[in-house]
Amino acid sequence: MRELVILSYSSIATPSHNHHHHNHNPIKPFKPNTTAKLSPSKPPQPQPQPPPPPLSTLNSPSPLLSSRHTLHLTYYANLASKLAEQGKLQDFAMIAETVIVSGADASQFVSALSVELVAKGISVGLREGKVRSVIEVLRKVEQLGVAPLKLFDGSTMELLGNEFYRIVQCGKVEEVVGFMEILAGFRFSIKELLKSSDIIRACVDKRNPKLAIRYACILPYGHILFSTIIHEFGKKGDLVSALTAYEASKQHLTGPNMYVYRTIIDVCGLCGDFMKSRYIYEDLLKQKITPNIYVFNSLMNVNAHDLSYILHVHKNMRNLGVMEDMASYNILLKACCLAGRVDLAQDIYMEVQHLESRGVLKLDVFTYSTIVKVFADAKLWQMALHIKEDMLSAGVAPNTIAWSSLIRACANAGLVERAIQLFDEMLLAGCEPNTQCCNILLDACVETCQFDRAFRLFQSWMGGRVLETIGECNINLNAEHGVKNCSTSVPTGISTSRHLNYPRKFPFTPTTATYNILMKACGTDYYRAKALMNEMKVVGLSPNHISWSILIDVCGGSGNVEDAIRIFRYMLGAGIQPDVIAYTTAIKVCVESENLKLAFSLFEEMKNYQIRPNMVTYNTLLRARSRYGSLDEVQQCLSVYQDMRRAGYKPNDYYLEELIEEWCEGVIQDNNQNKEEFSSCNKSYLGRPQSLLLEKIAMHLQKSNSESLTIDLKGLSKVEARIVVLAVLRMFKENYHTHGHSVKDDILITLGVSKAVTDPATHNFEVKSAIIKLLQDELGLEVLLAGPRNALNKKKNSESLLESDLSFEQLTQRKSLLTELEISTRRPDVVQRLKVTRKSLQYWLQRRLGAIRR
Incomplete structure (x- = not known):
């Protein structure tokens, strides 16, 4: 069939006509291959059709020639339509290209072309995965003056989108973006072909911001897409790519886009580069762009750890005429909480109350929860309870965060009874506590040495689910160590006849932190702590660094230093690399047992492993001796002292x-x-x-x-x-x-x-x-x-x-x-x-x- 459709100036001779007198040799008649079946439903013609005239003469002004040439263009149009219908898209493209380069009147070819058959052929090509051939056909059709969209119906468009999705899943996202750029030139609706999130996610996975920018530029809602691109790269921690997309957005967008500014500042916070957020803000001011309240809020939130800078931004915001909303005040309170500035937090809270009395703002539960947390961290439990009364008076029901902060305020002050009372009030109010709230209460009991109470609280929340498991773990542990009639036969120290009754049961799922708190409550009872660690594994939890460190401390506290160090070394076998807490605990055990040589050896070991000592590590070593007996001891401690200074402590x-x-x-x-x-x-x-x-x-x-x-x-x-x-x-x-x-x-x-x-x-x-x-x-x-x-x-x-x-x-x-x-x-x-x-x-x-x- 290819031999039938290859037409060019060199292969087509001018036919002999009676009214032309040239000495050229007559051309042989054009005979199509009668054995080729153009359509399975039509048998071959009994007689060959006369060959069409050369395409170089199709523009002849003669009316007679024009009529005959129109007939032959119709022939080629029908032939091309049949080829397209059979999925032979490359042959179709060749015929179309020949018509275009010959200079013939393409409109006659197009008018005779069967759009339905071509569209059908495109569908066949898409089903066969011939996307590149389909794109080439569309390009040739567009050059003929036919809108490529006419060749697509709803089902064909769906086929094209599915094929694009398949190519993207194969990792060839750049190929799909290239196809989409061509289709956008044909006025295709790109957004209907594939979800933008699929393309952007693929670009982010490949760390290719430029490709994502190319895709955004072909969509009409690119200003929104740029923010999505920046945010997705930020979630991956790729600030460099996010900034590349941000700079590109400034070049492609017609004016300031506050949503983009807010997104890039948020991404700076996600990636931990708060200084970059400040540079972006300063750049906006240099360009005489006034950020809106949302941009200011994002900037303050990212820099909430620096109260002085937050107050500076807040002052600039007011000078620029941007009024605070409730989120602004919440962020200010958050900054005060992080800085421990109770006095400033009180002033802000009073200002917000004044604005609420004037009807300018309405305090929300986040405001109350934040100010409660400020007082809780400062151990001002009475003021925290006063805020609770303000909430109830304003008709705002405390949420889980607020209740947890109130409980923490009393717990930090050592008021376990008051904390438990607040916990009961929380349940009566219909607010379901989370595990963190329960852990706060357990930790309060442990810090005040009410160990038995902590275990009874835990058992009451768990119901009877954990008692049998604990007993079984303990029996195995006692058998392993040959312990008989051990006082830790029930390691949690729970009396089955003493359960706390709460007004309403709630689902409680202990975490690793829960068991760590209970392990601290074991004091120097190593077997009880070990049983709790075994129970963690039974309920599907994995002991972490803190769990092992507590076990080391409990074992060392019982005087068994050798086993404590053995547990420390066993951490690696359990798949956990010792961290600074584990090393510090092991050093503390050695110091308490007066094995200073091993303590300093562990200190050097942790530095060799690039584990930075903390304040507790240094103080433990510096206070290891009550007197110095040799020059080496003095030099050793002075070396630790200088190392501590260099570390910033x-x-x-x-x-x-x-x-x-x-x-x-x-x-x-x-x-x-x-x-x-x-x-x-x-x-x-x-x-x-x-x-x-x-x-x-x-x-x-x-x-x-x-x-x-x-x-x-x-x-x-x-x-x-x-x-x-x-x-x-x-x-x-x-x-x-x-x-x-x-x-x-x-x-x-x-x-x-x-x-x-x-x-x-x-x-x-x-x-x-x-x-x-x-x-x-x-x-x-x-x-x-x-x-x-x-x-x-x-x-x-x-x-x-x-x-x-x-x-x-x-x-x-x-x-x-x-x-x-x-x-x-x-x-x-x-x-x-x-x-x-x-x-x-x-x-x-x-x-x-x-x-x-x-």
Whole structure:
């Protein structure tokens, strides 16, 4: 059949006619293949039809030729229609293309074309999956001047949509978008072919925002679709793709779209990049675009953790003439709750009440619930109950969140009876508590050491469903450990004759958190806690990190440290990687059992596994010792202290400073000498936000004997300076006694920067006197005044050179004279230094060693 329809200028000769006189060879008659069946219902013609004239002559002005050519175009139109009907769409396209390129009058071809047969052929092609061929046919038909939509009815359109869906499911979404772009040019209704969500979801799965943008641009409601694209990428955590779609929306949309702005800001919150939301907001203001209330609310909600920024945005909102709605005030209250600003929350609540009295706003249950939570977190239970009365007076029924916050307010204050009373009121009001609410009540009992009550509450909520299971688990556990007549035969401690009766039963489904709370209620009863963990597995729950950590703590609390560490190691076998809570619990067990070597080993292990210690971890290690016995112990704790500082935590330095001071004072044999003057009980320097003393000690103790022996006392008080000097001397002493390291050079002590005319009664003079007294009188070391050094690195003049040669008394007298002459402002700053001779240090170390041996 292909041989019949290939027509071109090179293959079609001009036929011989009587009124034309050319010397061309006559063309052979065109004989179609009589064996080819165009239609199974029509037998072949008994005689071949005469060939049509070449298409190059179909535009002849002769009326006779026009008539004959029309007949032949009709022939080709019928032939093309038959081919299309049989699903031979490529052959149909070839004939149509030949008519187009020949320059013939396509309207005659089109008028003879059977649209019904072509549409039928398109349906056949779609059923066979020939979408590309169908698109090519539509392209040729459109070039002929026929609207492609005329070839489609409802069923054909449905077939096309189904085929597109199949291609998308195969992962070829880009191919479908390309087809849709072509069909959009044919005025097809793209939105009816396939659900927009299917295309966008496929683009999001492929992380291809540009393809999603292409699709949005071919739809009439692209302004809505852009927001959907941004949101879908945001749900996947792909902020980069969401921002790509946002930037594209600004180029394709005709004007500001607040819905798009609000969506991209919400997505910044979903992806945790609140700073990007601020940049978007600032960009809107630069473009003189005033956000609406919904954009402002989204911005404040995303940045709710930063109260100062929220108040700044709220002020800008008012300046721009955008009035708050109830959601705005709810977000402000939420920010106050997160910041712990009860006072500001009260002011906002009073403002909202005033607006409600004027009929401007109407407080909703979310407002009341948020303000209740503010008071609950601050343990102001009475004020929280007062808000409850306001709710009831306003005709607003508390929801589950409000009731839970009220119960938490009393629970945080240790008022278990009041919390249980509120729980009963909640049930009477017809509000069904969720598991979180029940867990709050159980935790309140555990925190107040009412363990038996917690178990009885749990049993009353579960009915009799769990008692048999618990007993069975316990029997197996007792058999496993060979326990007879154990007091934990009913691990929950429930008396079957003592059930709490509630006014209305409610469905209660315990969670892992529920069992974790009950495990804490086991105290030091390891078998009871283990039975609860087994019960979790029976009811289909999986123990988490907290469950294992509690079990480790319970086991360690019973004195069984070996088994506690074994449980810690068993976590990996259970498929749970120990986290910071598990490590901290194991470290705590080791510290309580005075196995400090293992505790510090676990600390190093968790850091090797890239698990960041928390505040509890650091404090547990820093308070592990009540005294220091060696240099290694001091260096170890100081290393933990510095690591804690670098991690951003602010420890209380008082405890560590006391222990280090006690260790340092051990250098002096007679601890009673001058003890009162430097007693720890009367130090004004303790409790600084950042302890310069500990940093100085850590810096000096990290040096080895081969390094420059310089002690820096700048910025320290006389008590602090004493401790630093003693710490270095203690280090020398232990290194000498343990490793035989001797002192190889003099020790230089830098006292601080001062004017050459400083009064002897000033701060630096006090430090100098205290250190000289310590070294000479208490330790018997030889101390000399080292020459001053220009602190500003200026050229020394003759006067400063002269000072370096004066004795201590002469230097003091000269400074007083210069002060009287008031020329201190013209003198350079100098660094005052003391020198402890190597010879005296070596003798002191040998003497100390001899005293120890004796």
